[in-house]
Amino acid sequence: MFDDSIADAICVIAKDFHQRGWMSGTAGNLSARQTNDAMWITASGKSKGNLTANDLLKLKINNGEVIEHNLTMNSPSAETEIHQAIYQSFSTAKACFHIHSIDACLATRLHADETHLVLPDLEMIKGFEIWEQSPKVLLPVFRNHLDVSQIAADIRRQFSQLQPDITALMIRDHGITVWGNSIEQTYNRVEILEFLLSFLARTPQKSQS
Numbered sequence: 168m169f170d171d172s173i174a175d176a177i178c179v180i181a182k183d184f185h186q187r188g189w190m191s192g193t194a195g196n197l198s199a200r201q202t203n204d205a206m207w208i209t210a211s212g213k214s215k216g217n218l219t220a221n222d223l224l225k226l227k228i229n230n231g232e233v234i235e236h237n238l239t240m241n242s243p244s245a246e247t248e249i250h251q252a253i254y255q256s257f258s259t260a261k262a263c264f265h266i267h268s269i270d271a272c273l274a275t276r277l278h279a280d281e282t283h284l285v286l287p288d289l290e291m292i293k294g295f296e297i298w299e300q301s302p303k304v305l306l307p308v309f310r311n312h313l314d315v316s317q318i319a320a321d322i323r324r325q326f327s328q329l330q331p332d333i334t335a336l337m338i339r340d341h342g343i344t345v346w347g348n349s350i351e352q353t354y355n356r357v358e359i360l361e362f363l364l365s366f367l368a369r370t371p372q373k374s375q376s
């Protein structure tokens with residue numbers, strides 16, 4: 168059954184992110200979990216500034232099979248497997264947003280090692296429910312692969328062994344993926360992570376140790 172509230176919220180957020188330069192071209196993809204086994208995700212190859220509810224498809228989380236779509240020419244995002252990996256790894260995840268931003272790529276190039284990036288301990292980190300004085304919060308950094316299945320496999324493998332500090336990850340030279348227990352929380356956390364990464368992108372390399 169088509170869920171108007173989910174579809175409308177995703178379309179509004181896609182337009183917002185597109186206007187901020189986080190979903191340029193047709194890049195990035197947004198999804199929301201409807202049930203344990205099903206999610207809505209944006210269609211492949213669409214400008215994120217002009218989505219309508221018809222540009223979302225409902226898929227099975229376990230195998231990516233399309234359950235419902237309003238336009239038969241639409242196909243699911245090419246990066247659907249990243250979303251499947253997140254929902255399968257985190258049962259409480261209700262939404263998952265994947266965007267491509269310049270600052271996230273720059274911050275990673277400047278400040279990440281092979282596997283992670285230390286986020287700046289700014290006040291904004293509290294948006295991830297980190298309530299410590301001067302916390303050291305790690306953002307997992309994954310290798311980018313042409314084959315999205317490989318990225319998804321890396322995510323599944325790592326999170327089956329190690330829980331991340333925050334509900335987010337970075338794919339090097341690609342973009343961030345953020346999840347949360349609601350569409351609203353996930354939206355807020357994308358903004359917060361982008362704030363932190365924008366700060367890092369403007370921080371000279373030598374100031375990090």
Ligand SMILES: [Zn+2]
Binds near residue numbers: 246266267
């Ligand atoms: Zn991507």
